[in-house]
Amino acid sequence: MWGGNATNGVINIITKNSNETLGQFFEIAHGQYNYKEADYRYGFQLNDFTTARLSVKGVQSDYYSFNDDEWNNYNVAFRTDYIEDDQFLTFQLGGYHTKSEHSSWYTYDFLDQPLHPLYPDTAIVANPSLLKDYSRGVYSSLNFGKTLDDTQYKGSFWIDNNSRTEPTANGQYSTVNGDLLMIKQLNEQNELTMGIGARYTRLKIPTAKANYYTGMQPYQRLAYERVQREQIYNVFSQLETQLTDKLTSSLGVKVEHFTRNDTTELQPQLRLHYKVTDDHQLWTGIGRAVVTPSAVDSTTDMFVLGNAIASIPNCDLSQHPSCVGMYPAMNYTAGNKDMDNESVVTWDAGYRGKITDTFSLDATVFYSEYDNLRMIDDGRWICTYGYCEDGTTLPGGTAIFRNSYSDNLTAQSYGAELALFWQPTEAINFNTSYSFIDTQSECDSRYRTCDTYLNGGYKALYDHQPNHYGSIQMMWTLNPQWQIDWWLKHKGSVSSSLEYYEAPAITTLDLRVAWQQKHSWPLVELVVDGLGSSTYEDMPNKAPLEETVFMRLSWTTL
Numbered sequence: 354m355w356g357g358n359a360t361n362g363v364i365n366i367i368t369k370n371s372n373e374t375l376g377q378f379f380e381i382a383h384g385q386y387n388y389k390e391a392d393y394r395y396g397f398q399l400n401d402f403t404t405a406r407l408s409v410k411g412v413q414s415d416y417y418s419f420n421d422d423e424w425n426n427y428n429v430a431f432r433t434d435y436i437e438d439d440q441f442l443t444f445q446l447g448g449y450h451t452k453s454e455h456s457s458w459y460t461y462d463f464l465d466q467p468l469h470p471l472y473p474d475t476a477i478v479a480n481p482s483l484l485k486d487y488s489r490g491v492y493s494s495l496n497f498g499k500t501l502d503d504t505q506y507k508g509s510f511w512i513d514n515n516s517r518t519e520p521t522a523n524g525q526y527s528t529v530n531g532d533l534l535m536i537k538q539l540n541e542q543n544e545l546t547m548g549i550g551a552r553y554t555r556l557k558i559p560t561a562k563a564n565y566y567t568g569m570q571p572y573q574r575l576a577y578e579r580v581q582r583e584q585i586y587n588v589f590s591q592l593e594t595q596l597t598d599k600l601t602s603s604l605g606v607k608v609e610h611f612t613r614n615d616t617t618e619l620q621p622q623l624r625l626h627y628k629v630t631d632d633h634q635l636w637t638g639i640g641r642a643v644v645t646p647s648a649v650d651s652t653t654d655m656f657v658l659g660n661a662i663a664s665i666p667n668c669d670l671s672q673h674p675s676c677v678g679m680y681p682a683m684n685y686t687a688g689n690k691d692m693d694n695e696s697v698v699t700w701d702a703g704y705r706g707k708i709t710d711t712f713s714l715d716a717t718v719f720y721s722e723y724d725n726l727r728m729i730d731d732g733r734w735i736c737t738y739g740y741c742e743d744g745t746t747l748p749g750g751t752a753i754f755r756n757s758y759s760d761n762l763t764a765q766s767y768g769a770e771l772a773l774f775w776q777p778t779e780a781i782n783f784n785t786s787y788s789f790i791d792t793q794s795e796c797d798s799r800y801r802t803c804d805t806y807l808n809g810g811y812k813a814l815y816d817h818q819p820n821h822y823g824s825i826q827m828m829w830t831l832n833p834q835w836q837i838d839w840w841l842k843h844k845g846s847v848s849s850s851l852e853y854y855e856a857p858a859i860t861t862l863d864l865r866v867a868w869q870q871k872h873s874w875p876l877v878e879l880v881v882d883g884l885g886s887s888t889y890e891d892m893p894n895k896a897p898l899e900e901t902v903f904m905r906l907s908w909t910t911l
Contacts (some may be wrong), residue, residue, distance in 0.1 A: 370443075371396055371406040371434045377910045384880075385904020387423070392907075405433040424453040439500035442494075451488040458484040461658060463566035463681060463748045471665060471672060474679040476749025480568075490515030505536040520573035521655070525557040527811035544594040546605075552585040556648055566748050572657045574649075581652055583613040585645065591622075599608060601626045603638075611646050618643040637702035644695035649687075650727050650758040655686040661752040666738070680738070682752040692760035693725040711776040717904040720767045725760040726794070728811035732756025733799050762803075764794040764815050780830045788822040821845030823893055836867040878905040 374396040382390040412426045422881040430447035459479045468475035495513035507530050515904040516525040532550040539545055558576040584838035591605030607620040624638035661682035668676035703717035735742050736753035747753070768790035776782040796803040803812050839862060846858040862884045869876040883900045 356470065368432065371432050372436070375404065376408050378907065380905060380907035382903050382905040385901050388414040388903050390903070399433070402437040403433060403435045405431070407431050422453060423454045426451045428477065441498050443496040446493045448491040449489070452646050453486045454502070455484040455486065458482045459571065461569045461571070463569070463751060465748045465751060469811045471668065472678060473665065473680065473750050474660060477681045486519045486704045488517045503538040507534040507536070520570045523559050523574065527555045529553045544593045546591040548589050550587045552867050554583050556581040558648070558653060569658065574653050574655050576648070576653045578652060581648060583611070585612070599628045609643065611694070613646045613651065613692060614694070616646070616695060618696070632704045632707040635703070639698070641696060641698045641859055646694055651688045651690045651692065653688050657684045659684060663737070663752070680752050681749050682754065685755045687755060687757040689758040692758065695723070695725050695727065695760070697721050697723045713774045715772040717770045718768070721765065723764040723766070726762035728759050728762040728796060728800070729756050730759045759780040759800070761800065762794055762796040762811060764792055766790055766792040782828055785824040786824050789819055789820055790818070792816065792818055813851065813854055817847050819845040819847055819856070834868055834870055838865040840861065875906045875908045880905060
């Protein structure tokens with residue numbers, strides 16, 4: 354019904370029950386940019402009601418196509434399922450380790466005085482370094498359920514602990530979460546769902562070290578409070594009612610309390626479903642969702658190194674061509690604990706129809722209003738020439754520009770989605786989709802950062818988004834041994850008077866060719882992402898993408 358940070362939808366990834374993956378499975382893959390992958394899975398039966406699965410996986414590749422820094426990921430997982438009559442239990446345990454090393458990296462030392470008095474940028478010394486980015490974690494979950502008479506009882510508990518060393522996400526994060534759910538059939542027309550949930554989170558985020566201006570990262574996120582704890586509590590209820598033989602309503606509400614900012618949010622939802630015939634259905638709904646408050650914009654600060662151009666005091670033009678220099682500088686974006694929670698109210702309506710046995714379509718229209726979206730305020734210089742407003746002094750004449758997060762941005766979006774399925778023959782089927790979405794944002798005009806075109810402010814991030822998305826996917830079984838799949842994807846261009854936000858239209862074709870002589874033989878697949886594509890950027894100033902090719906072999910034995 355609801356999901357953490359859900360707005361226009363919820364994605365819930367559910368792994369297969371272990372009774373669906375009995376036997377052994379082994380897969381290896383190799384491709385361009387040193388891509389290598391190996392997977393092994395073993396599923397087995399413990400007794401008539403219990404099955405289990407153990408899996409391990411490793412992936413190694415270059416970090417980007419233009420960067421041969423190595424990236425590695427390894428994970429191991431165990432799952433067991435117990436199912437008997439009207440009860441079930443699932444237990445999962447796993448862990449992962451991700452490692453990447455980046456050689457094109459520097460740390461910086463700020464000197465008390467520049468090496469050359471007329472060139473203030475010589476107060477920064479760049480030191481070639483190696484960024485070792487590690488991400489590690491372990492997790493465990495327990496899901497259970499039982500049906501008694503006309504009532505279902507379900508529960509889920511999970512715990513995870515993970516850490517990261519990348520400068521903007523450096524820290525240790527631990528979470529414990531629990532939910533209990535009851536679904537009761539009140540009578541033939543009414544079904545009631547009720548539940549409660551709680552989450553406890555502990556964050557351990559680095560604070561500024563004593564020798565802060567030695568060995569500085571080019572950017573990093575820090576906290577004043579090293580250990581942070583928060584809890585989330587919620588209760589929810591939903592009543593589904595069969596109003597007529599064709600019309601069903603669903604009315605629900607979730608009340609959620611966040612201790613991070615001591616707020617309580619109401620998230621109601623109303624949906625109607627009309628069954629015209631067995632093959633044609635209409636639906637509509639309206640609901641409100643809230644984004645869980647985050648440490649990123651409330652209790653942590655972001656520092657980015659740069660330069661500030663300023664006149665050099667007491668400068669003689671005979672000794673310097675312009676008496677203007679580049680001073681070491683930092684952009685300091687402070688968290689703001691006084692912001693309201695981001696929220697969205699969405700109305701949508703749709704049609705789902707089975708036109709023939711081989712052709713069906715889904716169509717949706719929607720309108721959303723977003724409130725309290727995050728932006729950056731105008732900010733100001735709090736330190737210049739090494740002297741700060743609070744009386745402190747900084748080495749090397751460092752300047753600091755301070756701004757902070759604000760919740761003064763709102764937005765509206767509307768659009769439509771169309772999805773078609775067509776199966777002209779038993780061997781071929783097509784899935785096509787088209788989406789149109791238009792987003793316009795507004796914020797307080799007293800902020801310069803709201804001016805889209807003069808300053809390239811935060812408003813521009815929402816206003817400059819592609820409007821058109823489309824895709825066509827074909828899956829073709831040529832014969833019992835051969836399969837060909839292709840997927841054509843298109844994203845519309847973005848036009849702007851600001852070059853930073855301009856983006857060309859992008860059309861790519863992904864291809865998969867598979868062969869398997871018989872079930873006991875390995876499945877051989879050739880996969881090409883971006884067939885024939887030259888290097889392109891998915892969005893401006895993002896890592897370039899290009900055609901990649903890899904081979905994959907997999908075996909399944911029972």
